[in-house]
Amino acid sequence: MVAKTVKPKPPYPTDVSDEEWQFCRPYLELMTEEAPQREHSLLDVFNAVGYVVRAGCPWRMLHHGLAPSPFWIGQVISSLN
Structure with missing residues (x-):
């Protein structure tokens, strides 16, 4: 049996750098x-x-490799509360 290797996905132009992520991460990790x-x-x-903010696409037009739209809507709503 041959093991599958996962190729790293190419970044989108809107993806944050590692440095930007390290700055933002503490503010987003608030789960117990x-x-x-x-x-x-x-x-x-x-x-x-x-x-989505940069491209202006509707939630239903997100890349299929991402989570389904109800997930995103729930994440946005919970982050606003």
Whole structure:
């Protein structure tokens, strides 16, 4: 049996740099250890929001490799509360 290798995805022009991510990360990681843990990478969520803000695409037109739109809507609403 041959093991599958995962190729790194090419970054979008709107993806944040490692330095920018290290600056933003502490402000976004506010979950307690007892809370249900994320299913998707916080960095991917943050980059997707930046992509939508920059590109202006509707949620339903996000790249198919990202989480479904109800997930994004819930994330945005919970971050505003």
